[in-house]
Amino acid sequence: MASYDLTLKRSEPVADGTLALFFERPAGFDYKAGQCARLALVDPPETDDEGNGRILSLASAPAEGELMVATRLRDTAFKRVLGGLRPGAALTLKGPYGDFVLPADGQVPVVFITGGIGITPVRSMVLQSLSEGHNGAITLLYANRRPKDAAFLDELRQACAGRSNYRVVPIMTQDAGWQGETGHLDVAMLRRHVMNLTAPLYYLDGPPGLVSAMRSVLSEAGVAEDRVRTEEFAGY
Numbered sequence: 594m595a596s597y598d599l600t601l602k603r604s605e606p607v608a609d610g611t612l613a614l615f616f617e618r619p620a621g622f623d624y625k626a627g628q629c630a631r632l633a634l635v636d637p638p639e640t641d642d643e644g645n646g647r648i649l650s651l652a653s654a655p656a657e658g659e660l661m662v663a664t665r666l667r668d669t670a671f672k673r674v675l676g677g678l679r680p681g682a683a684l685t686l687k688g689p690y691g692d693f694v695l696p697a698d699g700q701v702p703v704v705f706i707t708g709g710i711g712i713t714p715v716r717s718m719v720l721q722s723l724s725e726g727h728n729g730a731i732t733l734l735y736a737n738r739r740p741k742d743a744a745f746l747d748e749l750r751q752a753c754a755g756r757s758n759y760r761v762v763p764i765m766t767q768d769a770g771w772q773g774e775t776g777h778l779d780v781a782m783l784r785r786h787v788m789n790l791t792a793p794l795y796y797l798d799g800p801p802g803l804v805s806a807m808r809s810v811l812s813e814a815g816v817a818e819d820r821v822r823t824e825e826f827a828g829y
């Protein structure tokens with residue numbers, strides 16, 4: 594797999610404790626919306642057992658000019674260094690990897706169910722499908738504890754506003770004042786937002802515990818396993 598040199602253009606917070614990093618797309622680097630890559634630090638001042646790199650989803654859409662990744666900043670050597678990088682810092686990128694990508698048929702209804710940092714590949718796929726003119730229904734069920742934890746939520750709502758086949762459904766699990774969906778996703782919540790439960794392709798991703806809980810809900814709802822695609826963020 595090819596390795597590419599990256600130069601950090603800028604970084605900015607996109608939710609509580611969550612940083613997005615932006616890069617020029619290296620010449621020759623092509624990827625599909627939803628894929629991931631291994632991002633590595635170059636000669637970092639500290640390291641840990643996991644090494645100098647991590648697999649991160651490409652949160653940018655290929656239709657966007659620049660590359661972007663986003664991560665929850667935790668107290669690990671990799672993230673301490675990543676969080677302190679300044680524009681101009683050098684990194685490397687290996688990839689792209691993965692087949693958690695949009696269906697080739699743009700008429701197929703798609704339901705994304707994700708939570709927290711699991712939004713990264715979903716942001717890429719939703720924005721790419723908007724730019725390509727996907728005609729099938731796209732529904733995004735996006736769970737977070739509170740609105741301030743929900744990276745890219747406002748951006749995705751704005752991007753989908755006025756598109757009758759796109760729906761963004763934020764779910765807050767720890768915000769008593771939230772006016773929309775609250776609590777954990779269950780079959781009843783799914784039925785409120787997905788008309789024919791067995792028709793769409795479902796995309797589940799994020800921390801392994803979340804993916805397995807969502808898979809159980811879909812099974813309870815009678816969704817066949819071959820309608821479900823998953824990507825687990827091992828390490829959370």
Ligand SMILES: Cc1cc2nc3c(=O)[nH]c(=O)nc-3n(C[C@H](O)[C@H](O)[C@H](O)COP(=O)(O)OP(=O)(O)OC[C@H]3O[C@@H](n4cnc5c(N)ncnc54)[C@H](O)[C@@H]3O)c2cc1C
Pocket residue numbers: 629641643647648649650651663664665667668669670671672691710713714824825826827828829
């Ligand atoms: C296909 C794929 C796509 C991914 N996409 C993304 C993405 O877009 N964004 C993203 O952020 N991550 C993504 N990940 C996960 C990413 O690769 C890292 O594993 C993750 O960010 C954790 O890295 P870390 O440095 O915080 O912890 P690591 O050092 O990798 O953690 C190692 C272990 O320590 C535990 N640990 C470390 N710190 C803490 C803490 N503070 N609290 C509790 N447990 C802790 C972890 O549970 C883990 O088991 C993806 C993973 C995969 C496989």
